[in-house]
Amino acid sequence: MREYTYGPFRSRRLGLSLGINVLASYKLCTYNCVYCEIGLTKKENLVSPNYRIKLPPSSNFRKELKSILTYVPHLNSITFGYNGEPTLNENLLDFFEIADNVRNELDWKNKKPILTLFTNSSTLYDDKVRGRVKKFELVLAKLDAANEEDFKRTNRPNHETPKIEVIINSLAELKKEMLRENKLAIQILVFASYKDSFLPNNNSKNIQDLAFALKKIQPDIIQIYSTARIPAEYFVYAIDDEKKREIAAIFKEIINNEKIEIIVY
């Protein structure tokens, strides 16, 4: 029975990716995003970004990982971050180190898989958390909104979450602290709404605000995508590819930096 790993799955963004959960078997998150594809965050599990749990890997983690990796010589990514926000676990780097060791013990057909982390960015104001996050070779950091109204509507953060401006500044800080060979990708999920009373994050103010936030952060990669599975709220639906390309064009013009790769999924 598998305790820590999911897949591998073929992912639009990562190629063949093996998922690693470093949290418990239930969702634990600082957000309750309207589009979340693993369902609503229960009230008792919508925790503060200051909240930390200590969940070290058991000896099974190494065994489980090695037994799977041995059979997937063409894996592209070992990807941390299922069941919520992985930086809430104080022991994140213990998992990282075991994964790095196991990866280095094996023969890879082509390139060895990269160590990737998903984060919703809410805990990055904490220097200790950034110190852990920056070790990953690819950091996929969420930023769906760049003003307080859109942030609260879209991500419905725990009330102790810092303001979006603080989160944007901490993403800029993280980028400066990361090694040149590691990459920061900002992931932006843009959606539309069937409900007239709910303004979705594809509104022009939010798109403009996001462009200026991205200009400040200067990530290596910007990924624009939309919902692909059933969202937590019934009124959320995916925007089409043309709209994604329009958003990419707005970002490109405002950011005005050819070195930043903008990818539409």
Ligand code: SF4
């Ligand atoms: S941050 Fe991720 S896991 Fe948490 S509610 Fe949002 S989409 Fe779901």
